[in-house]
Amino acid sequence: MFQNICIVGAGAIGGWIGARLAAAGQPVNVVARGATLQALRAHGLRLREGALADERERSFAVRATDQPFDLGAQDLVIVAVKAPAMREVASAIGPLLGPQTAVLTAMNGVPWWFLQGLKGLVAGRTLESVDPGGAIGRAIGTERVLGCVVHASCSVDAPGVVRHRMGNGLIVGEPGGGVSERAQALKALLRGAGFEVTLSGQIQQDIWYKLWGNMTVNPVCAMTGASADRVLDDELARNFLSAVMLEAREIGARIGVPIAQQPEDRHAITRKLGALKPSMLQDVQARRPVELDALVTAVRELGQFTQTPTPFTDALLGLARVHARVLGLYPG
Numbered sequence: 001m002f003q004n005i006c007i008v009g010a011g012a013i014g015g016w017i018g019a020r021l022a023a024a025g026q027p028v029n030v031v032a033r034g035a036t037l038q039a040l041r042a043h044g045l046r047l048r049e050g051a052l053a054d055e056r057e058r059s060f061a062v063r064a065t066d067q068p069f070d071l072g073a074q075d076l077v078i079v080a081v082k083a084p085a086m087r088e089v090a091s092a093i094g095p096l097l098g099p100q101t102a103v104l105t106a107m108n109g110v111p112w113w114f115l116q117g118l119k120g121l122v123a124g125r126t127l128e129s130v131d132p133g134g135a136i137g138r139a140i141g142t143e144r145v146l147g148c149v150v151h152a153s154c155s156v157d158a159p160g161v162v163r164h165r166m167g168n169g170l171i172v173g174e175p176g177g178g179v180s181e182r183a184q185a186l187k188a189l190l191r192g193a194g195f196e197v198t199l200s201g202q203i204q205q206d207i208w209y210k211l212w213g214n215m216t217v218n219p220v221c222a223m224t225g226a227s228a229d230r231v232l233d234d235e236l237a238r239n240f241l242s243a244v245m246l247e248a249r250e251i252g253a254r255i256g257v258p259i260a261q262q263p264e265d266r267h268a269i270t271r272k273l274g275a276l277k278p279s280m281l282q283d284v285q286a287r288r289p290v291e292l293d294a295l296v297t298a299v300r301e302l303g304q305f306t307q308t309p310t311p312f313t314d315a316l317l318g319l320a321r322v323h324a325r326v327l328g329l330y331p332g
Contacts, residue, residue: 001185002076005029006096008089010036010045010064012154013106014080015162017193019047022060024193029071030064031093039160040064048163057161073098076186080106082283083130083294090139102182103140104172106148108279109211109294110302112136113145114204116175121306122255129297146186147203148172149210155282169196173203208257212248213266215295216241218280219320222290228276232267241267243312248299254306283329290324292317 006029007018022028044059074096112131115122152167190197242263249259296317303310324330
């Protein structure tokens, strides 16, 4: 089912997935720009794995271009970009989309298609925070989409050079629920490339659970410059994170993606990661646009849809966006 595969966003996660597929013998196409495009053409897609004392680097030949027209319609397009880049990506990848093309989104936070298949107060609604005016949804039909939640830590050492640190899990599923033939085919493809793959009957549930921790730790670390363990070690900071999480848990219950855990349960999981430097802190330090809308603004919007009070989420969003605007990393 998936003979022609294209990676859009050959950064940490996209590069890791692409390299693993190439290592399994799958021809991989990549849409890239600038220094990344030059590196892929000159040296291939490079993947570094293992402890520093026993690290190995492998290079894989890929077909790289900045012109989607060069590639034509694909069977599978894997989109692994930061949420702020998604609108531009959606407007450019039309040439990759044929009648049966599936689009796998491996991204942080709430995606533009998140409400697809959900009922009640959010049925049929569009999230303006992540898809203003519905432009992304029009460019990439929801019927194409497969969702993906990544449980791995990767980083970019240099353009076209990806380092895999830990984790190997991918959860995939249909936005509308259930297990389809194409989801099963995708599971087989990814397992063949060495990933630990789980098929989800409701991928929104898995997205919401991962978001439940990321939506607090990411912006607080970005604002303070502290690693996750130092934030959690401060009782007052930890209590603030918990208050935001309780608001998000209530929203999840009202839209059909409940979370049974308490915030302290999730804090315990985060603590196991040690001195974690979350992606938003990395973006601030590298002066890249931050994914604030997908991680926090969307939660606030869902609170408005469901008439859930969100004073702590509002405070977090307000402080985080002022911080990002001062640095020129968030619009407005």
